[in-house]
Amino acid sequence: MKTKASVVVIGGGVIGAATAYELALRGWKDIVLVEKNTLFSGATARCGAGVRQQWGTEMNLRLSIGSVKRYETLAEELDYSHGIEFSQTGYFMPVYSERQMQQFEKNVSLQRKFGLDVQFLPPEECRNIVPIISLEGLLGATYYEKDGYLSPFHTTAAYAEAAMRKGVCIEKNTEVLGFTMEKNTIRSVATNRGEISCDYVVNAAGGWSQEIAKMVNVALPLYSERHQILVTEPIEPLFRPMVMSFTHGFYTQQEPNGAILMGVGDPNEPKGYNMDHSYHFLQTVAALVTSVLPAVGKARVVRQWSGLYNISPDKAPILGLPKEVTNMYLAVGFSGHGFMVAPMVSEMIAQMMTNEKLSIPEAKTQLDIGRYDRGELIVEPSVV
Numbered sequence: 001m002k003t004k005a006s007v008v009v010i011g012g013g014v015i016g017a018a019t020a021y022e023l024a025l026r027g028w029k030d031i032v033l034v035e036k037n038t039l040f041s042g043a044t045a046r047c048g049a050g051v052r053q054q055w056g057t058e059m060n061l062r063l064s065i066g067s068v069k070r071y072e073t074l075a076e077e078l079d080y081s082h083g084i085e086f087s088q089t090g091y092f093m094p095v096y097s098e099r100q101m102q103q104f105e106k107n108v109s110l111q112r113k114f115g116l117d118v119q120f121l122p123p124e125e126c127r128n129i130v131p132i133i134s135l136e137g138l139l140g141a142t143y144y145e146k147d148g149y150l151s152p153f154h155t156t157a158a159y160a161e162a163a164m165r166k167g168v169c170i171e172k173n174t175e176v177l178g179f180t181m182e183k184n185t186i187r188s189v190a191t192n193r194g195e196i197s198c199d200y201v202v203n204a205a206g207g208w209s210q211e212i213a214k215m216v217n218v219a220l221p222l223y224s225e226r227h228q229i230l231v232t233e234p235i236e237p238l239f240r241p242m243v244m245s246f247t248h249g250f251y252t253q254q255e256p257n258g259a260i261l262m263g264v265g266d267p268n269e270p271k272g273y274n275m276d277h278s279y280h281f282l283q284t285v286a287a288l289v290t291s292v293l294p295a296v297g298k299a300r301v302v303r304q305w306s307g308l309y310n311i312s313p314d315k316a317p318i319l320g321l322p323k324e325v326t327n328m329y330l331a332v333g334f335s336g337h338g339f340m341v342a343p344m345v346s347e348m349i350a351q352m353m354t355n356e357k358l359s360i361p362e363a364k365t366q367l368d369i370g371r372y373d374r375g376e377l378i379v380e381p382s383v384v
Contacts, residue, residue: 002169004197005032007353008189010176010212011204012037013044014152014339015331017159018346019202021078024166026354031168032196033160034189036175040156043206044339046307048229048251048263050242051340052091052147053116056107056381059316059367061114062360063341070343071150080158084150087256090241091147092130093382094292095139100247103381104142111144118144130239132295149242149253152339159346176205178215185326186216201328202349207273207308209332218322221372222333223271224308227263228281232299234258239293248288249384252296260299262289265384277304309336314377317345319367320352329353330369335383 006028009020012035020033035041051071053064075083095101104120111118121129123138130141164170171193180188180195188197205212207224234257244251252262264285282301290297312318312333319331331349334341344359351358358364371377 001171001174001193002030002032002196003194004030006030006198007032007200007202008196008198009033009202009204011035011042011206011209012039012160012170012172013042013204013206014040014156014159014342015206015334015345016202016204017156017163018342019204019331019349020168021159021163021166022346022350023353024163024168026350029167031163032198033163033168033170034174034176034191034196035170035172038172039160039170040153043307043310044152044156046229046305047152047336047339048253048261049149049152049339050091050147050251050253051149052144052242054091054093054107054111054118054142054144054147054382056103056110057316057378058110059360059363059378060380061111063344065114065116066344066359067341068146074155074343075158078158078162080154080161082154084155084158086148086150088146088148090129090143090145092141092143092241092243094126094133094141094243094245094247096137096245096247097139101139107382108142116144116146118142129241130243130293132238132293133243134292134294143241147242155339176212176215181216184324186328199327200353202331203328204331206338207310209310209330213322213328213330216325216328218324218328220318220330220332220369221313222310222318224273224310225269225271226274226306227265227269227309227336228277228285228304228306229261229263230282230285230301230304232260233302235260235299238295243293244384245292246382246384248292250285250288251384252289252293259302260296264288273308275306275308277306311335313372315380315383316378317341317367318369319345319348319363320369322369
């Protein structure tokens with residue numbers, strides 16, 4: 001293992017791998033990425049794989065629009081022959097209350113200002129997009145055909161392989177144990193396989209990012225929380241887009257092989273690092289999804305799994321330097337949406353570290369950790 005690095009990137013998910021690539025692309029040498037398990041073994045591997053641009057805040061819109069644009073040609077850019085399986089089959093978001101209708105109207109107005117041709121469908125047109133949807137209580141839906149999903153495994157592998165071709169060293173089964181500090185500057189990273197002296201650190205540790213920050217006396221306003229997903233056996237095609245209901249708190253999609261993936265946000269889920277999965281979840285998500293998409297009830301469940309959301313107070317990421325440490329860059333707090341915005345986030349972390357103009361200049365002051373002290377939160381109204 002290397003004992004000296006210009007940058008140590010902590011975390012082998014899509015954010016860590018993409019950031020290592022972006023830094024190497026800009027000519028940085030001696031980059032080491034450390035991952036305590038294997039690549040994409042954390043939240044990246046356990047996510048629902050959806051990528052959407054239908055958001056209710058300008059910042060999340062800009063992050064997602066830029067990321068989708070990059071995803072459309074990423075396999076070619078990274079010279080990844082398998083492809084990242086980006087399928088733009090759309091996101092369909094049903095509406096069930098007048099209050100929600102008003103919020104969606106605001107969202108769509110903002111989305112269209114950014115050039116997204118988001119449709120607002122009356123109930124009678126919803127079955128043109130999702131033929132199996134129940135019309136009971138349905139007031140309408142939004143739909144955008146350029147949203148979709150892609151493979152988190154192949155996407156992360158593509159970034160990691162491209163990074164390694166540019167000289168990045170990836171150290172798996174390497175757990176960070178602590179840091180050697182000189183005043184408020186990190187001088188080395190201690191791991192279970194030895195110490196790495198370094199000039200900079202990137203904290204992209206996902207659900208454990210606040211634990212990494214604690215090691216340098218940085219208190220991040222984050223918590224981790226289990227989110228569960230299940231997948232069914234393959235059945236005949238029933239619907240194409242991702243269906244996401246904020247009323248019911250679920251998302252579901254039918255994959256190309258016919259299997260149906262579904263997840264739900266449980267408002268009673270305790271904070272913590274539990275990644276077991278439960279029969280209660282299976283019952284809950286099945287009841288919610290079949291109340292909206294009754295035909296899904298005939299599919300038999302194959303397996304369940306769990307991952308960690310790393311949640312910030314306003315459900316928006318924290319990027320940049322904390323005031324307590326001069327050389328630990330944060331790419332944390334994605335609240336379940338890190339995979340969606342990884343291209344833009346990794347690009348901007350690299351831009352911050354090379355003193356370039358940011359792709360979204362306002363991100364430097366709007367996504368910094370100091371916004372919480374200033375009371376300048378970016379509250380996203382459209383999350384599950």
